[in-house]
Amino acid sequence: MAIxxxxxxxxxxxxxxAGTLPALARGAAGSGGMRGxxxxxGALDPDATGDRAFDGYQRGHCMYGAxxxxxxxVAERLGPPFVSFPFEIFTYGGCGVNGWATLCGALNGSxxxxxxxxxxxxxxxxxxxxxxxxxALPNYVPAAARFRNLPSRAGSPLCHASIAAWCRGAGxxxxxxxxxxxxxxxxxxVARQAVVLLNAQAAGKVLETGLSGTTAACMACHEKGGALExxxxxxxxxxxxxxxxxxxxxxx
Amino acid sequence: MAIxxxxxxxxxxxxxxAGTLPALARGAAGSGGMRGxxxxxGALDPDATGDRAFDGYQRGHCMYGAxxxxxxxVAERLGPPFVSFPFEIFTYGGCGVNGWATLCGALNGSxxxxxxxxxxxxxxxxxxxxxxxxxALPNYVPAAARFRNLPSRAGSPLCHASIAAWCRGAGxxxxxxxxxxxxxxxxxxVARQAVVLLNAQAAGKVLETGLSGTTAACMACHEKGGALExxxxxxxxxxxxxxxxxxxxxxx
Numbered sequence: 106m107a108i109x110x111x112x113x114x115x116x117x118x119x120x121x122x123a124g125t126l127p128a129l130a131r132g133a134a135g136s137g138g139m140r141g142x143x144x145x146x147g148a149l150d151p152d153a154t155g156d157r158a159f160d161g162y163q164r165g166h167c168m169y170g171a172x173x174x175x176x177x178x179v180a181e182r183l184g185p186p187f188v189s190f191p192f193e194i195f196t197y198g199g200c201g202v203n204g205w206a207t208l209c210g211a212l213n214g215s216x217x218x219x220x221x222x223x224x225x226x227x228x229x230x231x232x233x234x235x236x237x238x239x240x241a242l243p244n245y246v247p248a249a250a251r252f253r254n255l256p257s258r259a260g261s262p263l264c265h266a267s268i269a270a271w272c273r274g275a276g277x278x279x280x281x282x283x284x285x286x287x288x289x290x291x292x293x294x295v296a297r298q299a300v301v302l303l304n305a306q307a308a309g310k311v312l313e314t315g316l317s318g319t320t321a322a323c324m325a326c327h328e329k330g331g332a333l334e335x336x337x338x339x340x341x342x343x344x345x346x347x348x349x350x351x352x353x354x355x356x357x
Numbered sequence: 358m359a360i361x362x363x364x365x366x367x368x369x370x371x372x373x374x375a376g377t378l379p380a381l382a383r384g385a386a387g388s389g390g391m392r393g394x395x396x397x398x399g400a401l402d403p404d405a406t407g408d409r410a411f412d413g414y415q416r417g418h419c420m421y422g423a424x425x426x427x428x429x430x431v432a433e434r435l436g437p438p439f440v441s442f443p444f445e446i447f448t449y450g451g452c453g454v455n456g457w458a459t460l461c462g463a464l465n466g467s468x469x470x471x472x473x474x475x476x477x478x479x480x481x482x483x484x485x486x487x488x489x490x491x492x493a494l495p496n497y498v499p500a501a502a503r504f505r506n507l508p509s510r511a512g513s514p515l516c517h518a519s520i521a522a523w524c525r526g527a528g529x530x531x532x533x534x535x536x537x538x539x540x541x542x543x544x545x546x547v548a549r550q551a552v553v554l555l556n557a558q559a560a561g562k563v564l565e566t567g568l569s570g571t572t573a574a575c576m577a578c579h580e581k582g583g584a585l586e587x588x589x590x591x592x593x594x595x596x597x598x599x600x601x602x603x604x605x606x607x608x609x
Contacts, residue, residue: 139442140441140442140444142446189390190443191394191473192392194394194472194473195469195472196472197472197478197482198468200589202460202486202514203468203482203483204589204590205482205591206588206589207514207515208465213454216454217447219449220445230449234454234457262457265590265592268588268589269587278587279586280586280589334532335521335524335525335531336517336521336524336531337517338453338458338517339455340459
């Protein structure tokens with residue numbers, strides 16, 4: 106699906122954040138224990154995070170794999186009481202929450218980690234979700250992977266759409282060993298990118314996100330301030346509405 | 358959308374669970390602190406939970422509202438260290454994760470609470486999600502609500518579909534004060550139902566869930582063991598694929 110894109114840069118406030126985050130986090134660790142958000146974050150190694158996420162996926166599925174790879178490293182640096190956080194709570198999010206195939210668990214877990222580790226998680230979420238929609242993934246394959254992992258574009262943050270797109274591209278079944286491993290490799294790639302973004306924000310860089318031109322045209326009528334204003338979404342409309350789009354010939 | 362339904366009862370294992378849960382939880386609380394899952398659960402009051410979720414929604418959106426209303430009460434009963442859990446981590450899930458309108462945050466937060474509080478969260482998730490899809494909601498309105506809340510059927514666990522269905526039914530805009538309150542009332546209704554289910558499981562009752570007849574027909578070809586096996590999902594197909602369904606005249 107080749108679509109034109111209009112990059113919509115959003116300021117993250119990361120410049121201001123870089124100055125205040127350590128102080129906030131230190132204060133939190135001193136006074137509020139693990140309840141004081143955000144926890145103190147320092148740059149992590151992206152590839153090592155991806156490998157740890159691939160390993161965690163084998164134990165607790167995609168959401169746990171992504172979250173534990175990121176937040177687990179931070180907790181180990183901070184020590185008690187942070188290491189007593191119940192990381193296993195996030196096993197619920199496997200395959201879009203217990204097989205419901207709603208939100209990709211690797212995104213769900215990364216978003217939870219952003220909220221835990223950043224005073225400004227919103228631009229991190231937007232940047233990661235839009236990257237996941239548009240990129241051919243995985244863009245990183247852990248050395249422990251057994252199969253050849255062909256990249257595919259999900260076009261959506263939803264597990265259902267992501268797996269369907271992969272099955273079409275790979276010619277494999279949705280319960281095959283290849284698909285099972287693919288979701289572990291995807292978890293690695295997503296956790297890795299989440300750390301790339303966290304590192305960038307902590308270094309004061311501006312994060313990039315955006316809507317496709319097609320989606321921006323849909324939103325102009327259907328989202329906030331539009332003539333209809335009858336939905337809420339930041340998802341790429343074409344991820345689900347390819348058929349419906351034929352009924353909107355005026356939309357580019 | 359009136360659709361025929363075939364109830365697919367699933368044994369929850371709740372009978373066996375009722376005997377083992379307290380022992381597991383006590384052991385966890387004694388040895389593993391808050392890391393030992395599940396935390397000890399005892400029956401909560403559904404209406405009080407709904408009211409607390411409505412209040413939490415005002416502070417931290419839908420996912421936080423549902424999770425904190427359930428797990429917060431349990432933490433207060435258990436005392437330290439459980440009360441130091443960072444409940445605010447779940448603010449990320451507001452409006453289907455920072456406005457992306459993916460999974461309804463009230464479901465996302467309730468599912469996290471199930472994983473924290475039950476040794477067998479899977480049937481709880483299935484029962485809550487299918488209930489959310491098929492019921493006219495809200496079925497409970499906190500006394501603090503200001504507007505008249507007309508029930509609507511989401512037909513999907515996704516925030517985007519749920520809000521679109523409500524906007525169609527209510528004739529209101531997606532950023533109106535009425536819609537904003539509606540999501541708080543929905544959070545109350547979902548957290549209330551989550552506690553109804555937790556109480557039922559803790560009492561050894563069998564939980565009911567099911568797929569619509571239409572969805573079961575789709576799944577027969579597309580899900581595990583089907584001729585195509587090219588997707589994963591437990592969602593009601595008709596929540597998104599109404600237009601596509603016209604291209605499948607053989608499906609009832």
